[in-house]
Amino acid sequence: MKSSIVTDDLEHCFICQSTRDLQEHHCFFGTANRKQSDKYRMTIPLCIDCHTGPKGVHNNHQLDLYIKRYAQLQFEKEYSFEEFMKIFGKNYR
Numbered sequence: 001m002k003s004s005i006v007t008d009d010l011e012h013c014f015i016c017q018s019t020r021d022l023q024e025h026h027c028f029f030g031t032a033n034r035k036q037s038d039k040y041r042m043t044i045p046l047c048i049d050c051h052t053g054p055k056g057v058h059n060n061h062q063l064d065l066y067i068k069r070y071a072q073l074q075f076e077k078e079y080s081f082e083e084f085m086k087i088f089g090k091n092y093r
Helices: 030-039 048-052 061-078 081-088
Strands: 023-026 041-049
Touching: 023 048, 023 061, 030 081, 041 061, 061 081
Parallel strands: none
Antiparallel strands: 023 041
């Protein structure tokens, strides 16, 4: 996994801290947003359970929103709210 502006710890699951079966999760997904997540380094490591399991981010709207909010705040530390809105078009704060 490449570097991330969301977390410095790429060796542990962002949610549960597991080191097993880590996968790269794009904080903002979908065709256009996935590319922007790559460009602005907004990816996080998630174990398979926290990524695609029954309670994982792809099946848990609240967890998905938590990650998006956190990623937006980290983005705004390096760029700006206006830039975030221009790129992603939605405020998650």
